[in-house]
Amino acid sequence: MRYEGNIFRPPSEAYSLIVQVTVGCTHNKCTFCSMYKDKQFHIKQMDEIFCDLEEARAVYKRVERIFLADGDALAFSQDRLVAILDKINELFPECQRVTTYGAPNDVLRKGVDNLRELRQKGLQIIYIGAESGSDKVLKDIIKGATRAQIIEAIRLIEAADIAASVTLISGLAGAHDWEDHAVQSGTLISEAQPSYASLLTLMVEPLAPLYKDIKEGRFDLLAPIDVIKETKLLIENINVENECIFRSNHASNYLSLRGTLPQDKKAMLDQLDRALAGENSLKQESWRRL
Ligand code: SF4
Numbered sequence: 001m002r003y004e005g006n007i008f009r010p011p012s013e014a015y016s017l018i019v020q021v022t023v024g025c026t027h028n029k030c031t032f033c034s035m036y037k038d039k040q041f042h043i044k045q046m047d048e049i050f051c052d053l054e055e056a057r058a059v060y061k062r063v064e065r066i067f068l069a070d071g072d073a074l075a076f077s078q079d080r081l082v083a084i085l086d087k088i089n090e091l092f093p094e095c096q097r098v099t100t101y102g103a104p105n106d107v108l109r110k111g112v113d114n115l116r117e118l119r120q121k122g123l124q125i126i127y128i129g130a131e132s133g134s135d136k137v138l139k140d141i142i143k144g145a146t147r148a149q150i151i152e153a154i155r156l157i158e159a160a161d162i163a164a165s166v167t168l169i170s171g172l173a174g175a176h177d178w179e180d181h182a183v184q185s186g187t188l189i190s191e192a193q194p195s196y197a198s199l200l201t202l203m204v205e206p207l208a209p210l211y212k213d214i215k216e217g218r219f220d221l222l223a224p225i226d227v228i229k230e231t232k233l234l235i236e237n238i239n240v241e242n243e244c245i246f247r248s249n250h251a252s253n254y255l256s257l258r259g260t261l262p263q264d265k266k267a268m269l270d271q272l273d274r275a276l277a278g279e280n281s282l283k284q285e286s287w288r289r290l
Contacts, residue, residue, distance in 0.1 A: 001052050005039050009067050010127050010165070011250055015063055016065035020085060021049050022164035025071030027103055029142045030131070034207035036071055043076060044054055054124040057091045063098045070271060074106040074126070078114045085121035095122065102126040104145040107153035115160030126157050127194075128167045133188030134180045137173045140145075147188060154192035162270045170227050170234070170248075171202035175220035182214075186237025193240055199248035199257075201227055203290050224254045224282050231255070232271060232272040234266060251289035 002111045004023045010014065025041035056063065066088055073081065088095060100123065106129065107115070115123075128215040130150045132138055138146060145153075157164040166189065173181035189197050202221070221229065231248065238246070240261050246268070251254040255275050259268045274280040 002048065006035075007069055008035050009069060010099075010101075012165075013067040015066065016067040016099070017063045018067050018069050019049065019052055019056070020044065020069045021073050022070050022075055023131075024077050025103070026106065030057070030211075031209040032131075032142045032169065032202060032204055034205040034211075039070070041075075046080060046083065047097070047171045048199070049084060049136055052092055053087055061202045062094055063092045064094060066092065066095055066098045068098065068100040071101055072106050073100040074102045074110055075261055078110070078117070080091075081118060082121055085118065089122060097124040098122045099125040101125065102128050102153075103159070104128060104130075104153040107156055108149060109284065110156075112156050112159050115156060115162060118279075119160050119162045121247050123162060123274045125163045125165050127167065127192075128153060128157065128187070130154070130188060131167065131169050131229050132172055132181050133179065134169075134173065135183035135184075137177060137184075141172065142205050144273045145185065150284065151188060151192045154194050158194065165196035165198065166192070167193045167200060168234070169173040169200050169202050169252075170230050173221040175226070178222060178226065179233060180229045182233035183237050186234045187249060189244065190237065190239045193242050194244060195242075196245045196247070197233070197238070197261075198250065199231065199246075199253065200250045201248075201252045201254060201288070203252050203288060205290070211239060225276065228272055228282070231257075232269060232276070235268055235272070238262075238265070254288070255280065256268075256283075 003020050021041050024036040024041035026041050028036055135147050135148050153163045164262045244261045246261050247258050249258050257268050
């Protein structure tokens with residue numbers, strides 16, 4: 001397998017075969033993100049991707065999960081993406097799921113019919129970074145998509161029978177706009193009704209533009225206990241009818257939560273109340289990871 005640069009994948013893809021089909025991120029402007037700042041976005045050649053898949057087939061006896069990296073495999077034309085999924089089906093008949101990241105605008109460009117075709121070819125989950133439900137925060141972080149576009153993209157994914165796994169980031173609005181960020185992020189999940197919602201907690205590395213703002217005092221990070229308050233307000237504002245698996249068990253989180261909404265909402269809020277009362281200890285700063 002040939003990988004260009006550092007490779008990122010969602011935590012739930014820890015045991016997946018990672019196949020790099022694009023390099024970098026089409027947008028690459030989000031102020032908090034340093035993942036692909038050292039890469040110029042490009043699409044890999046089809047013969048290179050097929051060669052990687054054939055090499056992996058020769059090495060691994062059983063491959064049940066495949067994750068298509070980097071930032072956004074949906075930037076591929078439909079024909080090429082279908083050809084990649086066909087090749088996966090031919091070489092790995094035991095593969096049970098193929099997943100990828102999807103930027104909101106690329107999901108919208110694909111449209112529901114193309115997404116349905118990808119689902120039929122084996123694409124089962126699209127990880128979509130909403131980051132926030134607040135238009136102000138989305139503008140501040142230069143997300144390149146509005147709340148309305150993100151909600152529409154999530155609904156399209158689910159309408160195509162693909163599971164949408166939505167990522168939000170606590171602390172992303174800093175100390176000033178945290179209430180708006182929490183309420184709007186919670187109601188985004190209520191309106192979009194994704195199958196999965198994951199909450200990470202902001203950690204900013206030197207390559208991210210926001211790093212300089214923090215160092216120069218233009219952005220105040222939320223204190224850990226305020227992150228818990230924000231998380232509580234966010235969950236209070238999630239009201240879903242369809243089941244949504246909610247997780248905040250990423251290495252960056254101060255408190256690990258996991259439950260299925262709506263039924264586990266009260267249990268998760270109780271866990272947060274115990275943390276606010278000092279009965280549940282929070283992860284130490286030195287143990288947090290991206
Ligand atoms: S957060 Fe996602 S869309 Fe934004 S720059 Fe990073 S990889 Fe690209």
